[in-house]
Amino acid sequence: MKEFSYSLPESLRADPEIFASVEKELKRQEEGLELIASENYVSAAVMAAQGSVLTNKYAEGYPGKRYYGGCVYVDQAETLAIDRLRKLFRCDDSSPHPYAANVQPHSGAQANMAVFMTVLKPGDTILGMDLSHGGHLTHGSPVNFSGKIFQAHHYTVDRETERLDYELVREKALTLRPKLLIAGASAYPRAIDFERLGKIAQEAGTLLMVDMAHIAGLVAAGLHASPIPHAHFVTSTTHKTLRGPRGGVILSRPEFAKQINSAVFPGMQGGPLMHVIAAKAVSFGEALKPEFVTYQKRVLENAKALAETLTSGGLRIVSGGTENHIVLLDVGTAGLTGKEVEAALDQVHITVNKNTIPFETRSPFVTSGIRLGTPAVSSRGLGTKEMAQIGNWIVKVCEVLKTQTTEAKTLPPNIVEALRKEVQSLCARFPIYRS
Ligand SMILES: Cc1ncc(COP(=O)(O)O)c(C=O)c1O
Structure with a gap:
């Protein structure tokens, strides 16, 4: 999308330390999948107004x-x-x-x-x-x-x-x-x-x-x-x-x-x-432009596709589905905590947040749930096919975690490496910002 063209402003090089932090954050955003339901990617025009x-x-x-x-x-x-x-x-x-x-x-x-x-x-x-x-x-x-x-x-x-x-x-x-x-x-x-x-x-x-x-x-x-x-x-x-x-x-x-x-x-x-x-x-x-409606339709379709893949993979979705951009995954019934799943997904560059679920029994720092959202991935152009792929990775991460016998469950390094590569190659096909 043309309005998503952006490159780091050269003037920011005046502060090399902040430039480095912004540059790394841009790379993190480009090379990872953002499933935090409250986040999104703004257009270059929005950033330009904000930096004016x-x-x-x-x-x-x-x-x-x-x-x-x-x-x-x-x-x-x-x-x-x-x-x-x-x-x-x-x-x-x-x-x-x-x-x-x-x-x-x-x-x-x-x-x-x-x-x-x-x-x-x-x-x-x-x-x-x-x-x-x-x-x-x-x-x-x-x-x-x-x-x-x-x-x-x-x-x-x-x-x-x-x-x-x-x-x-x-x-x-x-x-x-x-x-x-x-x-x-x-x-x-x-x-x-x-x-x-x-x-x-x-x-x-x-x-x-x-x-x-x-x-x-x-x-x-x-x-x-x-x-x-x-x-x-x-x-x-x-x-x-x-x-x-x-x-x-x-x-x-x-x-x-x-x-x-x-x-x-x-x-x-x-x-x-x-x-x-x-x-x-x-x-x-x-x-106010018609493209925005098309975008929001994709947000909804993607959330549905994600929920369906997770359900077919044997995971429980709170309320059994979604009618908006959010999918609330109950990992507690799979014997996992939100904290473990958030950390494991973070390792493979899928960013989510742990979240309490209704009638929660764990603390807000541990939780039984993971909140997933599709606004950001939909902005970068991902569709239902890619959502199924991401859903399957989440299912796999949960399955591997379930087999771990240590008290705090983590992913083995070979799985981290393999999944990270897959995530990175998907992200490379859908750049957020083109310079
Ligand atoms: C429903 C709702 N209201 C208010 C807020 C607070 O917004 P802000 O973080 O901009 O203060 C949030 C943010 O997560 C929210 O989800």
């Missing part, structure tokens, strides 16, 4: 209302980002349900924090998905500000189906009457019924925030139901399926727009990262 002179500019405030002079051009960039984001999620002024947009949050966690600061006071009750069932730290985990400042309660998936238990969500919402119901997940392979959650929120008299960080690209492409108009707030990261720079965004019903803006600045952030906002605008522009 916009990084020099302070612009506290919002377009047309800044606390600094000289903001005329960064105003243009931020306005473009806002307009494109609203168009992308079909909530601009021409749509039946216009939402306001804030593109300044530095990250997904800060987008969520801004919503909390808008509608909650310390001690208020929130209800979100349990972290070990697929939720996110910022949805009320006790180790996160959201669980420390607010009374956090959680819903889970159903033990049998391993899918969201909407009746449980309803029961808890009606009993607890939380100020904010939080939907969205980091490790949930199934589609989420936002309409149903919207109805639950309405019945319980609570506000609904949907954190669509993981599935935003699928929602933009119309391949996952949109949380609009069911949620009062929709937050997202921009760097996962959406394939933009690292950052966050907030869409809100118009009546909350002013409060959301104040919560982000001056509430919790200082100057916006204008270079990142420009890069967000570039990525939203890319996502």
